[in-house]
Amino acid sequence: MNDFVIENTKSTPYVKFGYEQKKLxxxxxxxxxxxYSFYEPIYKLIDEYFVSFDELTIDFQLSYIxxxxxxxxxxxxxxxxxxxxxxxxxxxxxxxxxxxxxDYDMGQDFKxxxxxxxxxxxxxxxx
Amino acid sequence: xxxxxxxxGYSQSYIKNVFRIIFVASIIISLAVIxxxxxxxxxxxxxxxxxxxxxxxxxxxxxMASKIDSRISRAVETSDIFAKDPLNIEWVKGEEKDNxxxxxxxxxxxxxxxxxxxxxxxxxxxxxxxxYRANLDGNENxxxxxxxxxxxxxDSWFWKMLKSKKETELNLGYDTATENTFLYVNTIxxxxxxxxxxxxxxxxxxxITKEFKEFKVGKESNIWMIDDKGIIQLSDIREDIGKKxxxxxxxxxxxxxxxxxxxxxxxxKVSQYSDExxxxxxxxxxxxxxxxxxxxxxxxxxxxISLIDTLKTNTIINVxxxxxxxxxxxxxxxxxxxxxxxxxxxxxxxxxxxxxxRTQELKESNQKVNDSIEYAKRLQESILPCEDDLTxxxxxxxxxxxxxDTVGGDFFxxxxxxxxxxxxxxxxxxxxxxxAFMTMTVNAILHNIVTTVNKDDPSIILKELHMQLxxxxxxxSNPQSVDDGLDIAIFCIKKKSSLLYLGANLELYxxxxxxxxxxxxxxxxxxxxxxxxxDSLYNEMVxxxxxxxxxxxxxxxxxxxxxxxxxxxxxxxxxxxxxxxxAIDFNSMKTEFETTLEVYMNNEExxxxxxxxxxxxx
Numbered sequence: 001m002n003d004f005v006i007e008n009t010k011s012t013p014y015v016k017f018g019y020e021q022k023k024l025x026x027x028x029x030x031x032x033x034x035x036y037s038f039y040e041p042i043y044k045l046i047d048e049y050f051v052s053f054d055e056l057t058i059d060f061q062l063s064y065i066x067x068x069x070x071x072x073x074x075x076x077x078x079x080x081x082x083x084x085x086x087x088x089x090x091x092x093x094x095x096x097x098x099x100x101x102x103d104y105d106m107g108q109d110f111k112x113x114x115x116x117x118x119x120x121x122x123x124x125x126x127x
Numbered sequence: 128x129x130x131x132x133x134x135x136g137y138s139q140s141y142i143k144n145v146f147r148i149i150f151v152a153s154i155i156i157s158l159a160v161i162x163x164x165x166x167x168x169x170x171x172x173x174x175x176x177x178x179x180x181x182x183x184x185x186x187x188x189x190x191m192a193s194k195i196d197s198r199i200s201r202a203v204e205t206s207d208i209f210a211k212d213p214l215n216i217e218w219v220k221g222e223e224k225d226n227x228x229x230x231x232x233x234x235x236x237x238x239x240x241x242x243x244x245x246x247x248x249x250x251x252x253x254x255x256x257x258x259y260r261a262n263l264d265g266n267e268n269x270x271x272x273x274x275x276x277x278x279x280x281x282d283s284w285f286w287k288m289l290k291s292k293k294e295t296e297l298n299l300g301y302d303t304a305t306e307n308t309f310l311y312v313n314t315i316x317x318x319x320x321x322x323x324x325x326x327x328x329x330x331x332x333x334x335i336t337k338e339f340k341e342f343k344v345g346k347e348s349n350i351w352m353i354d355d356k357g358i359i360q361l362s363d364i365r366e367d368i369g370k371k372x373x374x375x376x377x378x379x380x381x382x383x384x385x386x387x388x389x390x391x392x393x394x395x396k397v398s399q400y401s402d403e404x405x406x407x408x409x410x411x412x413x414x415x416x417x418x419x420x421x422x423x424x425x426x427x428x429x430x431x432i433s434l435i436d437t438l439k440t441n442t443i444i445n446v447x448x449x450x451x452x453x454x455x456x457x458x459x460x461x462x463x464x465x466x467x468x469x470x471x472x473x474x475x476x477x478x479x480x481x482x483x484x485r486t487q488e489l490k491e492s493n494q495k496v497n498d499s500i501e502y503a504k505r506l507q508e509s510i511l512p513c514e515d516d517l518t519x520x521x522x523x524x525x526x527x528x529x530x531x532d533t534v535g536g537d538f539f540x541x542x543x544x545x546x547x548x549x550x551x552x553x554x555x556x557x558x559x560x561x562x563a564f565m566t567m568t569v570n571a572i573l574h575n576i577v578t579t580v581n582k583d584d585p586s587i588i589l590k591e592l593h594m595q596l597x598x599x600x601x602x603x604s605n606p607q608s609v610d611d612g613l614d615i616a617i618f619c620i621k622k623k624s625s626l627l628y629l630g631a632n633l634e635l636y637x638x639x640x641x642x643x644x645x646x647x648x649x650x651x652x653x654x655x656x657x658x659x660x661x662d663s664l665y666n667e668m669v670x671x672x673x674x675x676x677x678x679x680x681x682x683x684x685x686x687x688x689x690x691x692x693x694x695x696x697x698x699x700x701x702x703x704x705x706x707x708x709x710a711i712d713f714n715s716m717k718t719e720f721e722t723t724l725e726v727y728m729n730n731e732e733x734x735x736x737x738x739x740x741x742x743x744x745x
Contacts, residue, residue: 064688064695067556101697102685
């Protein structure tokens with residue numbers, strides 16, 4: 001199965017669904033005019049993925065997410081949470097920049113509502 | 128207009144290709160023109176030679192030969208008729224003594240000379256040896272005669288003729304005094320074995336010589352009548368007469384002429400030889416029918432086809448003209464038509480014109496939309512509380528309300544009912560026109576709630592708002608409906624002593640002296656279908672102290688990107704900004720907040736609608 005890749009634009013993040021590495025990467029900024037049309041294909045991929053796979057690591061690094069994208073991410077997290085509760089092995093890595101402050105808070109908000117292991121990783125610590 | 132940019136890459140190689148094609152085409156066309164010219168010239172030359180050989184030269188010789196033949200045969204006929212006339216024979220037999228007959232005979236002679244273009248006519252008797260002659264211009268006595276003597280060399284022809292046993296004899300004589308060539312046709316009277324007299328005509332061949340001149344084509348051509356001994360007897364050039372023609376032409380020609388079959392007269396033969404200068408000379412010859420004489424004509428080829436020189440010049444001029452014409456044509460094509468830069472400029476101008484028209488159309492339609500939105504802004508502003516109401520209700524206050532577009536989803540709302548003040552600051556999802564629609568809906572619902580349901584409990588108002596908004600947007604019944612909602616902070620301020628706050632995704636900053644407290648919201652939002660409001664929402668109660676500053680900000684402020692890494696402003700910076708603000712009056716506080724935002728944004732675009740509402744109750 002080929003990897004699914006969406007290159008980033010000014011208002012949409014880079015998305016890569018790596019089937020071999022069992023990894024989903026979402027990186028950049030997210031504030032498209034129509035968030036649903038951007039995230040809908042990803043929902044579909046996740047549903048299909050968990051039919052045949054049991055394991056997924058998701059790396060988020062989002063320096064900005066607008067309100068409608070937040071709503072879309074909430075739906076995404078609900079989906080993942082449902083799979084996690086069904087016994088799928090899911091890990092979320094939330095990369096943030098200490099200089100930002102926005103992304104860490106955002107992660108905290110998301111973490112509150114789900115049961116999936118949620119790791120905060122500082123970008124400056126990575127470097 | 129923009130400066131001309133040098134043509135690069137594709138267009139340059141395109142130009143190269145165009146010029147390569149033009150170059151190759153020019154060479155091909157030049158070759159074609161030159162070959163066509165060369166072939167045309169050669170073919171014409173060939174056919175000219177062919178024509179000269181098979182028609183022109185032959186025609187000259189044939190017509191000259193027949194002229195000479197007819198002239199001589201007429202003389203022969205005349206002489207023959209006269210010789211066979213019985214009266215004449217009788218008169219000569221009687222030694223010309225019959226005066227009656229003599230008169231008639233001599234008159235006849237005279238008439239023949241005068242009526243036909245003979246030079247003279249004579250009759251001579253064998254017995255009497257008397258020679259009677261009538262000249263064309265003579266007026267001598269009819270009876271006079273010359274007595275022929277065998278010893279006189281001038282009269283030797285008479286005895287030769289008698290001895291030759293030929294019925295008719297043709298002699299040529301050139302008179303050096305008059306420069307005339309004469310042909311004499313002598314005929315035996317009676318029988319060859321028993322002649323009674325000789326009669327004959329003398330004919331000046333000057334006329335034929337004249338015709339030679341007329342027929343001659345070219346300056347270097349020759350036309351000769353050659354006798355059986357190879358001597359030139361007739362020629363338009365007097366000096367040549369009497370000479371042997373083999374002095375003029377090579378032996379091979381002489382051989383050919385002499386070996387010609389005598390059976391076929393007037394059959395013209397054409398051939399060619401090269402002279403000492405290697406010039407090709409065409410010649411033609413034919414036997415005359417009346418005697419062994421030959422008519423010979425020669426002409427250098429250069430003269431017979433002198434036309435070809437003109438043709439050569441014309442062909443060269445044609446070729447040059449065609450080449451020049453094509454060069455001009457290609458120049459024009461390459462300059463005016465095929466020049467890709469010019470083409471591109473033309474296309475560019477055309478497109479620019481189209482773009483201008485489109486731009487104008489877009490401008491107009493954009494203006495329409497903008498006008499409409501400008502009006503929408505007036506409507507939206509009309510639902511916001513006016514400055515007077517705010518200053519009456521609060522001790523101090525300021526609002527920064529900056530929709531990203533002309534209209535937006537942020538709003539603030541105020542109602543004063545008795546001593547109860549209800550304040551709401553909200554941020555509906557979306558911005559621009561859709562956001563503004565939401566604010567209008569929320570505005571109406573809030574108005575409805577505070578007038579009919581509750582005016583002093585934010586939790587009730589929030590629950591009511593959540594429910595009514597879902598109903599208003601048909602979220603329960605219509606699956607197609609959008610999942611929109613809002614963030615909101617609701618305040619109920621009682622008698623200016625206590626403040627109740629309930630937030631949905633909007634925090635309340637309370638600045639008391641230098642300390643800033645953050646009161647957290649109870650819900651993530653209102654109106655969204657995914658939100659189930661807790662039953663036990665509780666209001667935060669703040670007993671107001673003098674100088675307390677309450678600040679609410681929608682997420683537009685913390686979402687605004689900028690700074691070194693172009694990150695969002697963030698909650699931390701907002702908190703610091705509020706805490707560090709030392710401004711005493713609200714106006715300078717507003718200015719400080721605006722400046723901080725402006726500096727952070729640098730030149731980045733505004734990302735979301737921004738609203739900050741700050742107030743002091745007492």
